[in-house]
Amino acid sequence: MLVLALDTATPAVTAGVVRLTEGPGARVAELGVRVTHDARKHGELLMPGVQGACADAGIRLREVEAIVVGTGPGPFTGLRVGMVTAASLGDALGVPVHGVCSLDAIAQAVVLPGKLTGNLLVATDARRREVYWAAYEAEGARLTGPTVEGPDAVAERLDGLHLVAAAGTMAERFGLPLREPASPTPAGLVAAAAPALDSGRTPGPLEPLYLRRPDAVPPGERKKVHT
Amino acid sequence: MTIVLGIETSCDETGVGIVRMSGSGVAELLANEIASSVEEHARFGGVVPEVASRAHLQAMVPAVHRALETAGLKGSDVDAVAVTAGPGLAGALLVGVAAAKAYAAAWDVPLYGVNHLAAHVAVDTVQHGPLPPALALLVSGGHSSLLAVPDLAGPVTPLGATIDDAAGEAFDKVARLLGLPFPGGPWIDKAAREGDPAAIHFPRGLTGPRDAKYDFSFSGLKTAVARHVEALERSGTPVPVADVAASFQEAVTDVLTMKTVKAAQEYGMDTVLLGGGVAANSRLRALAEERCTAAGLRLRVPRPVLCTDNGAMVAALGAHLAHTGATPSDLALPADSSLQVTEVLVP
Numbered sequence A: 001m002l003v004l005a006l007d008t009a010t011p012a013v014t015a016g017v018v019r020l021t022e023g024p025g026a027r028v029a030e031l032g033v034r035v036t037h038d039a040r041k042h043g044e045l046l047m048p049g050v051q052g053a054c055a056d057a058g059i060r061l062r063e064v065e066a067i068v069v070g071t072g073p074g075p076f077t078g079l080r081v082g083m084v085t086a087a088s089l090g091d092a093l094g095v096p097v098h099g100v101c102s103l104d105a106i107a108q109a110v111v112l113p114g115k116l117t118g119n120l121l122v123a124t125d126a127r128r129r130e131v132y133w134a135a136y137e138a139e140g141a142r143l144t145g146p147t148v149e150g151p152d153a154v155a156e157r158l159d160g161l162h163l164v165a166a167a168g169t170m171a172e173r174f175g176l177p178l179r180e181p182a183s184p185t186p187a188g189l190v191a192a193a194a195p196a197l198d199s200g201r202t203p204g205p206l207e208p209l210y211l212r213r214p215d216a217v218p219p220g221e222r223k224k225v226h227t
Numbered sequence B: 001m002t003i004v005l006g007i008e009t010s011c012d013e014t015g016v017g018i019v020r021m022s023g024s025g026v027a028e029l030l031a032n033e034i035a036s037s038v039e040e041h042a043r044f045g046g047v048v049p050e051v052a053s054r055a056h057l058q059a060m061v062p063a064v065h066r067a068l069e070t071a072g073l074k075g076s077d078v079d080a081v082a083v084t085a086g087p088g089l090a091g092a093l094l095v096g097v098a099a100a101k102a103y104a105a106a107w108d109v110p111l112y113g114v115n116h117l118a119a120h121v122a123v124d125t126v127q128h129g130p131l132p133p134a135l136a137l138l139v140s141g142g143h144s145s146l147l148a149v150p151d152l153a154g155p156v157t158p159l160g161a162t163i164d165d166a167a168g169e170a171f172d173k174v175a176r177l178l179g180l181p182f183p184g185g186p187w188i189d190k191a192a193r194e195g196d197p198a199a200i201h202f203p204r205g206l207t208g209p210r211d212a213k214y215d216f217s218f219s220g221l222k223t224a225v226a227r228h229v230e231a232l233e234r235s236g237t238p239v240p241v242a243d244v245a246a247s248f249q250e251a252v253t254d255v256l257t258m259k260t261v262k263a264a265q266e267y268g269m270d271t272v273l274l275g276g277g278v279a280a281n282s283r284l285r286a287l288a289e290e291r292c293t294a295a296g297l298r299l300r301v302p303r304p305v306l307c308t309d310n311g312a313m314v315a316a317l318g319a320h321l322a323h324t325g326a327t328p329s330d331l332a333l334p335a336d337s338s339l340q341v342t343e344v345l346v347p
């Protein structure tokens, strides 16, 4: 199955065409990948990236059979670019769109070459001195999260988690051996969605993992104008 | 014949419109779907950008569906996609621009990233037919602009704009002072019908001989209304809401229409066009009609649903650009929150 994978939950603007094959063994093969890094230009870079990835894979966009998109958590403005692009492409092409947690996609990419000897921490930048994080077992299944917290609060929780490695754009903050990748890869995204893709079920609605409410407060008493 | 789907997400309305352009340049409206998040903003007393952006993401694809369904079309019938590239709220614009790129790429049709203000002008053609050179007054919660528009697809000349609050913003703020709900425009309009527009003489901003001829200022007016209301409250006098609303509305519409007519005369345009949400204001329409008629000018005002932000206006401008053979935008098209009105089409 030809799958288009997108993620804009980190400063990496990621687009890739992945072949997902049935059965056991190495199931995901990246046929074309375009990744650019600019936290302020997701909107400008993503569609040219999609076209580049299709060209590298030697396919037309309309040959794509399914779409997988990272639903965050990630800074909202960039995150929405990937999500609305995936939803619109899926609608226009008439193919299903599967959302996966972007941290899950990083974890899946870490364990693709082989399972770990213990558990994995994935942490990315949530800005405002906080991180988005989740923990995974050795084969990539999520143990806890995703959550948004300050790094100190996260560090306090790590003791009981039996971690042997960390990945993600904020991984270096926790004194654990580092693993690649720092951002979701097309293969990791498709691996995270593989059970849903295999099932052939119609995916549910795409829900972004914002993890924070919008910054807005109802106005209080109106300010007096001094005469 | 060209069918253009237009997407608008510059503020709190997710708009998708479809316009069919005949070979002879006549634009016909086929669909105009709007999902508004205005109720989610009401308790904040103004549009919250992040709330608007979240709502756009949820509403986008369903709005495209409804528009196609209303028009009785399939995606494969669409010949071009147009989208508001700016000006507007950055995060909100980004959702529409990303969606438009995806639809254009998937359908393999050209993309036109257009100027929101020029689109407010273009929409009138789906109701009143081809537009002669016109002087346009665009007034809403986000903009107050006087534009000379010799040709829809060509460059627009900005003559003036507000130097502080937008006209619609002044309506919202005064409504709040008077204890009326958000958005304030329709409530002020309603209250004013029972009031005396000459009850209180509020200041007419930027109308002195040395002031910028075609710029607007509503901040001083808003402060004057606040002072008036507070003085009454301090003395324990009940606030005559209808009179204050009518007098405020009179001050706003007096300045808007006076400057518009003056500009039309100076620039030799015999057509005046109103657009933007505030164009739905009944006093603005009546006063504009009165003064245009007196000056021998022809006034064109689209129906209210076409005045407020919508996708049809974007589709209409896209259709005119496609009709005149304009070069489509690139898929790297940026959303530009402060796009200048002189830039009708973003490459």
Ligand SMILES: [Zn+2]
Residues within 6 Å of the ligand: B116, B120, B140, B142, B143, B276, B277, B308, B309
């Ligand atoms: Zn507008």
